[in-house]
Amino acid sequence: MSDPTDLSLAQLRDALAAKDVSSAEATDAYLSKIEGASALNAYVRVEGDKAREAAKASDDRRAKGEAGPLEGVPLGIKDLFCTKGIPSTAASRILEGFTPPYESTVTSNLLRDGAVFLGKLNMDEFAMGSSNETSAFGPVINPWRKSGSNATHIGADGKVEGGLTPGGSSGGSSSAVAAHLCAAATATDTGGSIRQPASLTATVGVKPTYGRCSRWGIVAFASSLDQAGPIARDVRDAAIMLRSMAGHDPKDSTSIDRPVPDYEAALGQGVKGLKVGVPKEYRLDGMPSEIEALWQQGIDWMRDAGAEVVEISLPLTKYALPVYYIVAPAEASSNLARYDGVKYGLRVEDPDIQTMYAKTRAAGFGQEVQRRILIGTYVLSAGYYDAYYLRAQKVRKKIADEMNEAFGSVDLMLTPSTPSAAFGLGEKSSDPVEMYLNDVFTVTANLAGIPGVSVPAGIDAQGLPLGLQLLGRPFDEETLLRGAKAIEDAAGFTARPEKWW
Numbered sequence: 006m007s008d009p010t011d012l013s014l015a016q017l018r019d020a021l022a023a024k025d026v027s028s029a030e031a032t033d034a035y036l037s038k039i040e041g042a043s044a045l046n047a048y049v050r051v052e053g054d055k056a057r058e059a060a061k062a063s064d065d066r067r068a069k070g071e072a073g074p075l076e077g078v079p080l081g082i083k084d085l086f087c088t089k090g091i092p093s094t095a096a097s098r099i100l101e102g103f104t105p106p107y108e109s110t111v112t113s114n115l116l117r118d119g120a121v122f123l124g125k126l127n128m129d130e131f132a133m134g135s136s137n138e139t140s141a142f143g144p145v146i147n148p149w150r151k152s153g154s155n156a157t158h159i160g161a162d163g164k165v166e167g168g169l170t171p172g173g174s175s176g177g178s179s180s181a182v183a184a185h186l187c188a189a190a191t192a193t194d195t196g197g198s199i200r201q202p203a204s205l206t207a208t209v210g211v212k213p214t215y216g217r218c219s220r221w222g223i224v225a226f227a228s229s230l231d232q233a234g235p236i237a238r239d240v241r242d243a244a245i246m247l248r249s250m251a252g253h254d255p256k257d258s259t260s261i262d263r264p265v266p267d268y269e270a271a272l273g274q275g276v277k278g279l280k281v282g283v284p285k286e287y288r289l290d291g292m293p294s295e296i297e298a299l300w301q302q303g304i305d306w307m308r309d310a311g312a313e314v315v316e317i318s319l320p321l322t323k324y325a326l327p328v329y330y331i332v333a334p335a336e337a338s339s340n341l342a343r344y345d346g347v348k349y350g351l352r353v354e355d356p357d358i359q360t361m362y363a364k365t366r367a368a369g370f371g372q373e374v375q376r377r378i379l380i381g382t383y384v385l386s387a388g389y390y391d392a393y394y395l396r397a398q399k400v401r402k403k404i405a406d407e408m409n410e411a412f413g414s415v416d417l418m419l420t421p422s423t424p425s426a427a428f429g430l431g432e433k434s435s436d437p438v439e440m441y442l443n444d445v446f447t448v449t450a451n452l453a454g455i456p457g458v459s460v461p462a463g464i465d466a467q468g469l470p471l472g473l474q475l476l477g478r479p480f481d482e483e484t485l486l487r488g489a490k491a492i493e494d495a496a497g498f499t500a501r502p503e504k505w506w
């Protein structure tokens with residue numbers, strides 16, 4: 006048997022079913038690969054013993070004929086998902102020492118289907134960021150690097166030099182999937198956190214419809230926007246993951262009771278006869294010409310595959326980013342009020358309780374999280390609520406209406422996933438607004454609650470991957486994934502990052 010970590014999730018699933026490989030073997034292969042990739046800093050915690058035990062139990066189940074759809078498949082879990090008996094930190098110091106006594110619904114669903122968890126993946130602190138630089142565990146490195154002399158490498162002191170971001174907030178998930186440190190990973194997307202890192206690492210990231218995957222047991226950032234989804238090596242793998250992750254959950258009042266289709270089965274249907282809208286407002290001033298060209302390429306691919314492509318107009322697009330950066334911090338400031346040094350994790354002792362709260366929060370939250378709490382508290386405060394929060398909510402509703410109306414005449418929308426390829430660590434971290442601009446193409450889907458996917462589609466002049474985004478109708482992830490498959494097939498993207506770590 007060749008190296009099981011080279012197999013896609015679908016291939017590994019089939020090899021496991023054919024007993025060409027055991028889960029124990031696949032799990033061991035991944036664990037040793039993870040060990041050799043510590044320079045990427047993709048995992049904040051590797052659970053080798055638990056994973057080996059789980060793999061053995063999975064092999065036993067298979068021997069008894071009880072295999073689930075993901076039986077024995079080793080996965081990485083973003084550290085925003087609470088995992089029973091395994092510390093879950095949201096990459097924040099404030100959750101230091103917190104071990105959940107429960108399992109999130111999404112990870113329970115994956116375990117129900119037979120998956121094996123390798124460990125917890127790095128991320129931006131509380132999922133706030135687009136470069137994985139806000140993590141209390143340090144930045145994640147993108148396995149992709151520029152071609153030429155300034156390429157990422159290990160310096161004389163053993164440290165990574167010239168590292169690029171794998172995107173954020175699910176940077177551990179995207180880096181681990183791109184470097185084959187798991188068969189696929191869970192991730193979450195509040196304003197692009199699945200699709201942007203997928204785009205920067207040549208992986209496939211799906212943000213499902215709001216309500217498709219349960220939020221129960223996922224550390225909350227902005228509850229009306231947060232949605233779990235997969236980052237995987239290809240569209241088929243993402244389809245398989247999504248089917249296992251999704252489903253109604255009475256423990257999440259925003260979870261929707263709808264049957265979960267067999268997304269993998271839908272992939273064969275192609276895009277013939279579908280109508281794809283190209284929103285002209287996504288053509289930004291100063292957009293790199295390579296992204297513009299890739300977008301045009303995507304339009305041609307869709308046409309060649311039999312879809313009808315039409316230009317559409319979404320005039321409210323320009324308000325999406327400002328609205329997101331009011332609504333998300335507002336909800337974050339409320340959600341993060343619970344970290345007070347009493348109930349979870351870190352406590353900085355002080356005889357005065359108010360001072361204990363203040364010291365704990367000052368020591369426990371990083372700079373970006375503190376910034377969001379301040380913004381959120383400001384826009385919700387008496388005197389500013391109407392001017393900022395209430396107005397943002399009204400505009401959000403109009404943006405969602407505009408989107409849904411556009412979906413009255415098109416089945417999908419095609420846009421770039423990100424305004425740039427992977428950038429250097431430190432390059433944008435001193436300017437929050439510059440960082441927030443990473444989310445310009447992705448936040449609308451969260452505000453409107455619709456599903457979106459990023460698919461690897463091309464390589465820029467520096468050798469870095471670029472993705473295309475498709476947006477779909479609520480709860481129509483099947484059509485979304487059919488479109489993604491059409492792009493994947495047309496792009497024929499097979500490049501892989503060469504190993505330097």
Ligand SMILES: NC(=O)C[C@H](N)C(=O)O
Nearest residue numbers: 132133134195196197198
């Ligand atoms: N969580 C997300 O979707 C990431 C987004 N870039 C943010 O910082 O809010």
